[in-house]
Amino acid sequence: GAVVSQHPSWVICKSGTSVKIECRSLDFQATTMFWYRQFPKQSLMLMATSNEGSKATYEQGVEKDKFLINHASLTLSTLTVTSAHPEDSSFYICSASTTKGTGNQPQHFGDGTRLSIL
Amino acid sequence: GQNIDQPTEMTATEGAIVQINCTYQTSGFNGLFWYQQHAGEAPTFLSYNVLDGLEEKGRFSSFLSRSKGYSYLLLKELQMKDSASYLCAVRDGNYQLIWGAGTKLIIKP
Numbered sequence: 654g655a656v657v658s659q660h661p662s663w664v665i666c667k668s669g670t671s672v673k674i675e676c677r678s679l680d681f682q683a684t685t686m687f688w689y690r691q692f693p694k695q696s697l698m699l700m701a702t703s704n705e706g707s708k709a710t711y712e713q714g715v716e717k718d719k720f721l722i723n724h725a726s727l728t729l730s731t732l733t734v735t736s737a738h739p740e741d742s743s744f745y746i747c748s749a750s751t752t753k754g755t756g757n758q759p760q761h762f763g764d765g766t767r768l769s770i771l
Numbered sequence: 772g773q774n775i776d777q778p779t780e781m782t783a784t785e786g787a788i789v790q791i792n793c794t795y796q797t798s799g800f801n802g803l804f805w806y807q808q809h810a811g812e813a814p815t816f817l818s819y820n821v822l823d824g825l826e827e828k829g830r831f832s833s834f835l836s837r838s839k840g841y842s843y844l845l846l847k848e849l850q851m852k853d854s855a856s857y858l859c860a861v862r863d864g865n866y867q868l869i870w871g872a873g874t875k876l877i878i879k880p
Contacts, residue, residue, distance in 0.1 A: 659813075687868075696858065696872040697814070746813045759804055760868070762813035 656680050657749050659763025666737065667771055673733045674766045676747030682727035683749035687760060688720070690743045697746065703730050737770045744768075773797045775871035777859050782877045783849055791844045791857050791874045799864015805833050805844045806858040808873065814858055817844070846876075854878045 656679040664672050676686055685704050689697040701717075703709035703724035711717045719741075721733040730749075734741055744767050748760035775795045783789040795803070802821040806814035820826055820835035820842060832845040844857055856873040863869055 696870045699868070699870075744811075748813075759816040759819060761816065765811075765813045767811075 655761040657747065657761045657763040659747050659766055661766060662764055663767045665769045665771065668738050669736055671733055671735045672737055672768060673731055674745055676730045676763050678728045678749045681751055683751065685750045686724055686730040687748045688722060688732050689746045691746060692743055739770045742768055742770045773863060773869050775859055775861055775869055777871045777874045780875045782879060785849055785851060785878055785880050787849050788847050789849060789876065793842045793859030793871060795840050795861045797861050797863040797869055800837060801862040801866055803835055803842050804860045806860065808856045808858055849878050851878050
């Protein structure tokens with residue numbers, strides 16, 4: 654149980670393109686979804702937290718107009734990287750939880766999206 | 772500030788036992804998680820501790836001492852597939868999850 658599907662797994666595109674990444678919880682309802690980015694050999698960096706039906710909460714330093722997050726349902730959240738540039742190239746990972754970050758429920762992670770901007 | 776420390780890299784031998792330590796300093800505490808992350812893949816949940824003591828789950832065990840701000844992950848009967856990074860994450864007083872940088876574990880035959 655607790656499967657999170659993230660799509661696409663790999664994107665290569667030209668600078669200036671907008672890229673949408675989908676994160677779906679397949680067998681549970683995700684009250685909260687989290688978006689991370691990870692650079693090589695570094696730890697996870699939380700970008701934003703989204704609760705279904707409300708606006709995402711962005712971490713300090715993350716541009717909300719650059720990284721658009723929509724959590725339209727209890728099973729789907731999307732991250733759109735608008736007008737992507739080479740410095741946005743990274744490994745983006747979503748995770749989902751059945752609680753709003755409380756309790757002993759872990760975050761369940763998608764397989765990640767490797768984004769390369771040329 | 773909030774801080775989580777774990778060794779950058781460790782090496783162990785197949786069949787042996789290894790202990791990966793994690794120390795933390797956070798504003799409040801609401802649980803500690805251990806995750807495993809293979810190269811190029813997303814993390815997978817291993818264990819959760821919120822009370823002091825040892826939690827055992829098969830070959831993996833996790834220990835917590837809240838008074839010392841300390842946890843360890845113990846891996847027994849190491850297998851080559853255990854080569855991965857192991858991430859310690861602490862949920863602080865605001866229920867924010869603070870991540871360590873991870874410990875890369877290398878298993879040698």
